[in-house]
Amino acid sequence: MAELAGLPYIKLRFDAAGKRLDPPGPIAPPGVTDLIVISHGWHQDADDAEGMYATILGHLQDAARESRLIEGRKLGVAGVYWPSDKFKPDLTLEKAPNIPPGAGAGTALSGGGQDIGPAELRELAAAVARLLGLPEEEFGDLAIQARHGAGNADALIATIRSRLPEPEAVDELTRDEHERLLRRDLPGRVLFEDVKSGGPSGGGTSLPGAQDVGDVAASQAPAVNILGGPFAVVAKLLNQAAYFELKRRAGTVGEALGDLIDADGLPGVQRLHLAGHSFGARLVTAATSRMQTARPHSLTLIQGAFSHNGLGVRIPKGRDTIDGTFRNVVAEKKAGRVVITHTWNDHAVGLAYALASRASNTVASGLMRVTDRFGGAKDLHGGIGANGALRLEDGEWKDWTYDGAAVPGLEAGLVHNLKCDFIAGHTEIAVPGVGRLLLAAMV
Template identity: 25%
Template structure:
């Protein structure tokens, strides 16, 4: 459908048009009329001076994406009016929200269920496993699909030999090459089995989940605030572990005991969604970014949450444009913390998004928070590569090599990055003119007795709006 999907009221009267552009899992545009209108409008300097482009994380039916974008834009506008934050002159913004397929089941740390809590074996729990299986096997050739499906279908436990075989198949299909963020080689089957066991052990240690009380809802799961509002800081992500399903079943991690194949499905979906986010960014949003930077003078502001950070980073990386974007704000990004480094530890290459630092005018700003349980407790286990020669005790839980940018902040950026506590809205400012190319905002600090960023989904709040204001204000 052509035309803006919604109008966001602006302070002082008027409104900003919000367009939603939908992409499929290959980055193919599914909203051609709306996209054509955006392209035409940004070329008219009398119409558009600033383009704000958003990419959501995991929770992506169309209505939820709209709600996330509407909430962030409205909060941003309201805060600007409350503090009298100056705007460029002239200022005629246009908002674009990318909608890409990362369904509610596929992010195990955010939407994975507590299986024991659902007495209906044919309810949401079973539907989740079906969706995970379909997502993973869609990348397999027919013979591998048959072997994999027959090994895991309907099973709550497989022996070690079967676990190793299905791990081989998953790696072959989904992790065959070097990691695009950090260049690490793909895990060997034994590496993957170690991570599989570690994830389950983490769930065991936390009872119902990683660090949460039994029955705690996952951060961002249906029924909780999700991407668009502050999450329950005590809520724990559920989904990798299955303690409580069948108390008499053996759990992975001890020699000779069985592995629950659902945990591997959940881990493999993380790999799949990571790759999909990159594809959507490069082939979907990338051409629009290139158009704005080539055929207009509008300032381009990119904002991405979780795997949406990978969408906007991939878009900017692949865009061949004569000028840089104005700013990039990453909110709890689910990308490797070495992704901007000129030299990644243990490899002979730069981080996958190092080149982005030369394609943005203002310092790239990224948040991280110790309260983000998915990115501080799970990400490095699911995304680890091969040992890279480090001691075995560091291989599985190595947050230095495999940690998330949104969990621990950037690595390998000596002299290029600065870490700042989250600024108090209306009071603090960030050192945009200090020479750093990356400003890492610590959202784990308290402001007025509450965490600045209380969880993975808490990315539309006064602290994040203030960060975007700092990046976009003319002074």
């Protein structure tokens, strides 16, 4: 039997369509009382993911030995591996100049003409081509030409849409988040101009940027410079397509995982624990939502890259409201407890996710920061890893701050939104505090 961090270990590998790539066999190692199913997110290949799993599980075991909270249990691990590809979450944020010390929301930075280079755009295009199953060189040429807008942008977006599902096949919340990208009747040149100009040219409301903050942001809210040249505009469009595909794919693989767990039955396993990072949080939430017979003892979402409304109710939609995609996880109590980490230290969810979940951008260039209405609690496109789970019913949730220093006591039957500022960034989660939190969820 293989081991990971000293625990018996089984790999669960899936393709983009949710097909298990391993030979048929059990999900849980024999003789375990507690099975931990853990999933990675974007920007990780199999080696990266396995290293992350090993480090977090090592921290969990250290906390278990120190606290003696789960003595007598035998832990086993099923590591999920799925094709999330390995690319930057938002090149136009990562390549931007650093913010000067002390810059605030009202600080304007010059640099509207600053851009990424054609080689960097080709690198991003190649990664997105691999994600969507398109020829890399041909797609790279389309991306380079799309910087001119007009018919070139039409061709790029038409090629992307050829690999995306019809809108009717997408869950309602995700469809709303990416409505303009999915609309076959909206030319690519319109999306290009949306991003370039900072607002939907086909109607709609531009969002607040550095010069129009609106609601008061938290003092810890990040301020980030973004790039606005023509190559950067195309990069933002590619990121929107990639984010959509990763959301869709995580849901598909998650549903397949849920079916697999139900079919296996987990003989001998007394407690099932699901944990996921980034889009992997969406994956394990989709699995929990899908399960009909199995019921996780705990569901832990570490800096999740999906909507902060995903578990909620009465989300505004025009003159009507809808429920979150995974509302049944809470309404039907499909997990013993749900544990969610969130922090605005996570620019990838707080800013990049909020940008990529809309077909119109905030500002084409200049300084941008999280506010209530952009990336924050009042933004319908905000991420759960930035704000926790929102729009829950009274009595379903508990909000508090966790510093990572000790194993917290968690209540069964609740959604715990934990503000975890000890997590310094989206991928900086393989730290002792996260191991302690996983242990707390298992108790």
